[in-house]
Amino acid sequence: MTTTAGRDLFAQVLDPASRHDPYPLYARLRETPVSLQEDGTYAVSGYPEIAALLHDPRVSSDERKSSRGTAAMSASGRFDNPPFIFRDPPDHDRLRRLVMRQFTPERIAGMHERVVAVVAGLLDAHRGHGQIDIVDNLAYPLPVTVICELLGVPREDEPRFDDWASALARSLDPPESMTKQEIQHAGHARAELREYLSGLASERRAQPRNDLISGLAASRDGTGQMSDQDLLSTLVLLLVAGHETTVNLITNGMLTLLRHPNALERLRREPDLITPWSRKSCASTHRCSSAPAQPSRTCKPPASPSRKRRPWPCCRPREAVTRVASPTPTSSPRTAPTTSTRLRRRHPLLRRRAARPHRGTHRARRAGPAPGNPASARRPAAIQGERGAARPTPPAGHLRPARRLSPSRLGVPRAGVAGEDPHCDRAAPSSP
């Protein structure tokens, strides 16, 4: 079912100004789970609708088959050897199987102690300071350390690939929202990261270690099923994913708790609300992800002009809509074992939060679309100023930007942030 109302809703979601509180927009999107947008795409925001699309052979995950944003994505190099999440069966299934084979229960279980130790170390380093920068001191270093150790990427190379990874993550946003420089930058970053990983891969092939790069390189050799290019695409994917999603997940999870002190208090009183990590939960996490995990799906090139004018449902960017809409986010290897993943997935309060329409919904409906949008009305001046400044536009998925939150802005230590937090935006990007 489609309606003409809210045809710019998704554009509003992409608007960086909406980022600090996108929930009213999500709530409005969900009122029409499949809604036709002005640009001819469909925004799909209901869980059953998304689940149906993910299991529909008529829909494709391969962006090369989409007529939308083709030139921009081609320029950024995204069309060259896309990783398996942007591929269709049977390639998707074959490549994914090869990767999943590496995430053995033993390997995951073996990481548990190490992850606990890393978290403890990060927290201990700030013991007695009275405050901590969740992003810089916990949410970012934790998953990066974990993914580096998992893959076998030297941690000391982090400054080198951090910039590449950020640029690549940025290029996952809709091409319309990217500047030419950003697209070029992403292209360079992709090439350089591939070269860097290619070096590591040949090292490991010569001298295997007990890490993912060695495992994947060997599984390529053993089965002859993963080409060199596919191997590099997979490694890039894992590294970028390790950089991106978990950082935001931890940070937004913490932010949500701070915005809901009662929930935080309850969690402190009843830590059992966090499901204990176990091999079993790990295994089920993997089973859950047997479906194709990428929510962005496109269709085969239209066979007739009429299809060209009206493309089939295509929702992009992936995270903004589907992550909030799904009660159980599709998991992937990169997010499997971390505490915060489980927090987000299991914590009943968090889940309720995601499902409950925001208070602003009714106001928004009464006020009508765009102009009276409460999100923009509440937009703090500081952020407007930032938007006007000549610097890269922040990325679209709201869950992403937490990367550069500054500690004072988060207001972590003293008073918990109540209500809408106007500062949940990315400060000027600085190289680490």
Added chain:
Amino acid sequence: VDQSCAARPDWFLKWLLGVPATGLDLPGRAVELASGRRVGFDRLLIATGTRARPWPDPAQAALDGVFTVRTRDDSARLTDRLAARPGRVLVIGGGFTGSEVASACRELGLAVTVAERSATPLAGALGAAAGAVAARWHRQHGVDLRCNVTVMALEGDANGRLRRARLSDGDTLDIDVAVVALGAVRNVEWLSGAGLAADERGVVCDGACRAFDASGIVTGDIFVAGDVARWPHPLFDGQLLAVEHCGNAIEQAATAAHNMVCAPSARRPHKPLPAFWSNQFGVNIKSVGLPAIADEVVLTQGTVAERRFAAAYGQRGRLVAAVTVNMPRWLEAYRALIEACAPFPPQLNAADGPAELQPIPAGFPARGQPTHSSVAASTGPGPSSSPESQVPAPPSAAPDPRLPPSPTPLDDHHATAPGRVVPAPRPAARPAEVSAGVRRS
């Protein structure tokens, strides 16, 4: 017996176990029991189910080593016997039960012969075109599969132990175990002459699970659920469906229970799409819809050679069923299409689909019940239509007359493959059509 129910005194359940019902007194609203007792009722649920079709010769069926598989105890007995590592096992009937038993025997490393009267295994459930593919799996796993072959006799030794089987192809097999997998018989004999619309095809009921009487009038107080029921499905032109699958039995039981106690205006229809699955020879087969009424089948995704594919079944240009092999992920999309009465062949443009859709004859027996269960079958229209002859025939050397002896197999796309080619995809022009696949479940 479900002890959890027995342990609920507040439910006022009264179990009458081990006492068969022998008759139904329709005017008197009472069930007659073998003990001579009569039990009156305000509401009656008939859920007598099915039993394994026995080997037609009772003396041969009584030989030590002849098994049927229906209940948990049957399975346990067969498992014990197979664990004792017998010589060759003969499976009589290549339906789902027969194929799964054969697969299990091969996993145990036992020699096994499957005798199937039709041209292929699974012909009744999936059609001969898909059955020809299943035949390859049998043979690749070392099953001695004999199609178009009937077992003429089972022979024992002086101690009553099974020793040999004589086949219609002239062969004599030395065997220690025979598994009779000839489908199911509905437990309706006790209703004979009772005045309900019941025969060997089952007990006819309406969409609300209410039984019909013999004159086609729906009873308000007698309900039917499970394998013994035949009911009209709105998606299949009111054809009466009989589904032998636990999923259907569970759902139909819930619907019947609801309708037995609810207000007349609150009755629910029982109209789920039939669905079933089977694991055999290392493949997972799943089906949704009603393959048995299809006239054509087409490969829509994957490849038969890799044992990962999906096939769609059509009846007169309409999608009526889909089967996936090692590809269960997509089945729900097909379900939505079937429920939306999508055209056949379905134009999916699937990334892993063939370049051209080439429907071929599905190869189902023309009419009547197949020799073994098809899991979900259309059993004819209307509560008072007469059944086709169901007289159990003595073993005969004639192969199944309802199927050609060598059907065209469902296969990957070859330039020379037979079947009609459906050329250019019809465009799905309007977005409204798109939303047909996107539905709230």
